[in-house]
Amino acid sequence: MNKPIPFSRVGFDLLQAQLIWTLWYLGILVLVNIVRLVFSADEIDTFYNHAFVASNVYMLVIGIISIYFLPYFVENGITRKNYFYGNIIASICLSILIPIIAYVITIFEGLVLSNLKQSMLHAVPDPDTNFIGDIFQSILLTPHVDMEANLLLSLGLFSINIFGFYLIGWLIGTAFYRLGVIGGLCFIAISLLIIVAKDSFLRIAMDHPLFESFSIFEAVPESMALVLVFIILLVPIFLIRLLTKRAPVKI
Template sequence: MLQHYNRTVIKELYKEWMKWSVWYWAVIITIRGVHWIAHYLSEEVPIIDHFIYFANESSSVLMLVIGVMMVFSFLRHYIEHGLTRKTYFIGGSIASLLIALTLGIIGIILSLLEGSILSLLNLTDLTSMESHSFSYWIGFFLLSTVTSWLYYMIGWFIGHVFYRYNWWKGIVACVIAFFFVMMESIINGESVSLYSFTIEGLSLSIFTSIIILILISAGMLVINYQLVKDIRVKMK
């Protein structure tokens, strides 16, 4: 397996995805700024939470999109340049984990920066932010990272099925992916409603949720490898 490890591939993917994330953060910061202005001008009591909460769900969506685009933007590119499917797989797996970690770190930095700016402007009374212990934030950071990586695996799964098979199997993959997303929400304590049926979120500790999501992500990693190990690459 080590002969398929390519540091250049990992660096290339990481740099490219970081470029994509610049647009993401620009949009998130703009929306956040609009929220603060709207709440400042509003007569109602504002409900503002930590920036990292605000960005958490959207960062998972970004990772899902990156997972899908990985297949259609890089698979043929690497094969055409003489790299193996295993190199593509290992590079994508490691680079995506690094991106998930980076997004979490950036989210924390921006949260601290936002708090500092609000303090300087004497606007801290507008916020309903709760104070938590350092260990809580470490746990939340790890949970956010694992969740984002799981979403990448889900997007990768969708992309591989669409690429390898026909469109209707891709639709089936989307349905399967939807249930994985529902599962992630339930594990993270969120209620999920499907038509008139509601499933209550589980009351798990952050540590337990992290372990379960790591196991699910590992399972998705194996599934993605099975899909890509002998995939027929469509050349021009």
């Protein structure tokens, strides 16, 4: 009898595959940043800040794609449970590695371009009563900490943000895979609520202003906000496990 493959091995395989995508993504981002440095007359963000924003969308996309690893693993005798736990491990490792790689690239960028001024932009949008606009800003303008002010906090915040977006992407992809278009659209609405809550709790924890549309979260005490961030991240994890537990394998 073949020995069952542990979820740690599945996690390593998933991390390896997604890390290759990530290196391509970061390579493209480096090229984009070089073009901006060469052709922009104004001061621009560092690579780290550029990656901080772009990685939210990147992790959302590969999170959506990650459900399509499920048929491959199940067909090769790996349980849905081991796929689920393996991808949790892979996504956590990826969320830690991306900020570290971005920081290393930024250091190299600073050495190579030491003759240029490097500025850190603290983009805090003006309060907007436009609900849809506030949702998009929650996705693109997540709370940020200057890496020069507090490197560990900045890296940690980067990791939490992109891990959250990976989970949201994975949840949406799983919902479309398991429940079809209508179910997938319903879970997009749920995912937007999770993003808004996560972003708002982080803003409270970091003492950043809330968007006016989400001022209802002002009632949350600052001492509880960070705890609620981790609790809200458990919601997509629970829902993904629920949806993948008996998910049919589509060939």
